[in-house]
Amino acid sequence: MNAATDPKHLSTAELQALDSAHFLHPFTDHKGLAAKGARVITHADGIYVWDSEGKQILDAMSGLWCVNAGYGRRELADAAHAQMLRLPFYNSFFNTTNEPAVRLAARLAELAPSVGGRTFQHVFFSSSGSESNDTNVRMVRRYWDLLGQPQRKVIISRHNAYHGSTMAGASLGGMGGMHAQGDLPIPNITHIQQPYFHELAEPGESKEAFGLRAARWLEAKILEVGPDKVAAFIAEPVQGAGGVIIPPDSYWPEIQRIVDQYGILLISDEVICAFGRLGHWFAYEKFGIRPDLVTFAKAVTSGYIPLGGVMVGDRVAQVLIEKGGEFNHGYTYSGHPVACAVALANLDLMAREDLPGRVKHDTGPYLAQRFTELKDHPLVGDAETCGFVAGLVLVKDKATGAHFPEDLAVGMVCRAHCFNNGLIMRAVGDRMIIAPPLTMDRAQVDEMMALIRQALDLTLAELQQRGIL
Structure with a gap:
């Protein structure tokens, strides 16, 4: 009997050996991982996870931006169990449906607010944000075909955006490392620069002025491509995997003006931002934008089971339905009954505990207050929050804003100190980012901030010891 089939408890070393031998991880240097061994997470509760060595770690990334309701919610497990006993699976092809999918579609339509007269009464289900954004490409191009404008195929996105890792999702995203593998992007997808004030603002430029200038990069691209060839613009309200890039307040109103002027569709990718993360059920409400399609996934089930989808606005839905x-287009697991049942239980839980309201009125403002205090640290060039996402940038010189050389990977140095001292904080280059569970209270915010400051202090000490500072 080998280790994989041995019923006895496996040691950390045995699990790591099996992992290296058989499990190809996402976004991983597998040779490097095999040399050190994967961290084995065994259980979780609330805002904490534990590894196979018994170490408690505060998960300030909600798994992967998704465990909004926190770990250990028995009601979500019970919902999955009950639905598995009743109807574990049936497809949504061939003129069939199931009750959880129907109820969830109606519930999402009820939760999605009307902004500027635009409403969302229809939902297309998938299993992930990547699949959902592939769906957006198909829907957008089909919409323009039906309106007699098949030349409108180009979708504009942003550099450093993340919209998934499938061929279409990775193409829509603007990650250079992803585009370098697989001959991406696919045709008729192009990109403009991101609204990253700290990196792209001109000397002396105000945030308001920069926001307007950044938005007008979209207009310039539309005119370059040709307005009659542009189908849609896709963007995250706040860029997540790109480093929690929070646009200036002037950015989104100008984007809305531009898409309205040229009649192109607006896709709000809210895989990270929806379901309370920014203090609203959907982030487009916070920014006052009027999207035609809204991508969701992750937190719709708090990550307990895979589910994604697209909220389809009336402008698009009516054309697809009537013409x-x-x-x-579709997926085997579109409207999976177990996933939809868990999502319904999760949305009930979030509404009962008013998690979006807590983020908007209580813990979000408190996090902003505490996170801003990090600006006094010698390594921190800027620190900003939006709801329950936050990011800080590590700099070599606070006075000039000079960055560390890229090959030093200072963000990864800081991340290692985070993990080694009981905190999960993500590094995106030299930006350190968090997206904690929405169940976190003020005392836990304080605990997290103490761990972040400790990691920064240890990073500073290491850089000084190495003669970098």
Whole structure:
């Protein structure tokens, strides 16, 4: 009997050996991982996870931006169990449906606010944000075909955006490392610069002025491509995996003006931002924008089971329904009954505990207050929050804002100190970012901030010891 089939408890070393031998991880240097061994997470509760060595770690990333309701919620496990006993699976092809999918679609339509007269009464289900953004490409191009404008195929996105890792999702995203593998992006997808004030603002430029200038990069690209060829603009309200890039307040109103002027569709990718993360059920409400399609996933089930989808605005849905005939697109797990049942239980839980309201009125402002205090640290060039996401940038010289050389990977140095001292904080280059569970209270915010400051102090000490500072 080998270790994989041995019923006895496996040691950390045995699990790591099996992992290296068989498990290809996402976004991983597998040779490097095999040399040190993967961290084995065994259980979780509330805002904490534990590894196979018994170490408690505060998860300030909600798993991967998704465990909004926190770990250990028995009601979500019970919902999955009950639905598995009743109807574990049936497809949504061939003129069939199931009750959890129907109820969830109606619930999401009820939660999605009307902004500027635009409403969302229809939902297309998938299993992930990547699949959902692939769906957006199909829907957008089908919409323009049905309106007699098949030349409108180009979708504009932003550099450093993340919209998934499938061929279409990775193409929509603006991650250079992803585009370098797989001949990406696919045709008719192009990109503009991101609204990152700290990196791209001109000397003396105000945030308001920068926000307007950054938004007008979209208009310039539309004119370069040709307005009659542009189908849509896709963007995250706040860029997540790109480093928690929070646009200036002037940015989104100007983006809305531009898409309205040229008649192109607006896709709000809220895989990270929806379901309370920014203090609203959907982030487009916070920014006052009027999207035609809204991508969701992750927190709709608090990550307990895979589920994603697209909220389809009336402008698009009516054309697809009234003129489209059969829409030749879909997934085996579209409207999976167990996933939808868990999502319903999760949304009930979030509404009962008013997690979006807590972020908007209580813990979000408190996090902003505490996180801003990090600006006094010698390594921190800027620190900002939006709801329950936050990011800080590590700099070599606070006075000039000079960055560390890229090859030093200072963000990874800081991340290692975080993990080694009981905190999960993500590094995106030299930006350190968090997205904690929305269940976190003020005392836990204080605990997290103490761990962050400790990691910064240890990073500073290491850099000084190495003669970098």
